[in-house]
Amino acid sequence: MISNKKSGEFISGVNSGIPIALGYLSVSFGFGISAVSRGLSPFAAVLISLTNLTSAGQVAGLEIIVTAGTLIEMALAQLTINARYFMMSLSLSQKIPSNYRVIHRLLTSFGITDEVFGVAASRKEPLTTPFMYGLILLPFIGWSMGTLMGAVAGNILPDSIKAALGIAIYGMFVAIVVPPAKTDKGCLTAVLVAIALSCIIAYVPLFDFITSGFSIIICALCASAVAAYFFPIKDSDGEGQETSAEGEVTDNADNS
């Protein structure tokens, strides 16, 4: 019974990962093409995708490598562009059950991407370890394989197909956001405020100094704060786990 339940959770995770992996295939394909055309070897391109598993951060990192930037610059760029993962990881720490073991926390946190987080955070059922491993598996393979294929065979696809595939990942975001925003006023508020701020930062010249990674952080924090202020969630959510987790507080957990 127990192993059946586990494999069911794993398969459920794998299924949720399929569309993410397909989206990643096309996006990382583009990264592979670009990395090789900028002078990296296919091996280096794939190594970056295997170890980083992130889109915006890798594009910025590639730029820093080919322009021979400093390591400090590299670290700071990744810190700002990928700081959103810190928030996502924090959000997931609230959602995963307290019996989620440290080794699994160390391993599955590697797979937190925007889309993986979107699926995991919006899942109605509890986040089990088999579900998380299943969810991460195909996106990780898709991201790395797409990079390899782009690096090795990027020139085969016609431009019109390549261009059309570029929007796939955004379609996926839309599919995650729209259904809850339809029924939940707080969610709709967060979405609309985030879009408004994001457009202001992108189009008002005064804000040109804000990089895209920082823009996402600012928009997301402000928009979710506005939504939280006007539409606080019901107080009963997640109460069942509160007492059991209380004893395991660590030094780092002190900013609530």
Add this chain to the structure above:
Amino acid sequence: MQITLEICVYILVMAVVTYLLRMIPMTFFRKKVTSRFIRSMLYYLPYAVLSAMVIPAVFSSTGSMITAAAGLVVALILALFNRSLITVALGASAAAYIAGLALLYLM
């Protein structure tokens, strides 16, 4: 460019910084947040993040604002009808592709 030690160090720095950002909160933050405001924020955060990532970046995702807009509209319609992630993603791509073909013939 060969895979040199230098490139490996760049990649190592990238990977370590990115991993620490993901790993630290999930591994060390065990306390359940009790503040209702913070819990509400964390609940709304994913939707805010994804929305900010889509608009306006989506409009430069296909190399043409018109084909991207066509893809976005189709994605919105499909998502309003609760279609699956992959249906919406490929629907958007198909719409952008068709819009691109239509543009070729119109111009």
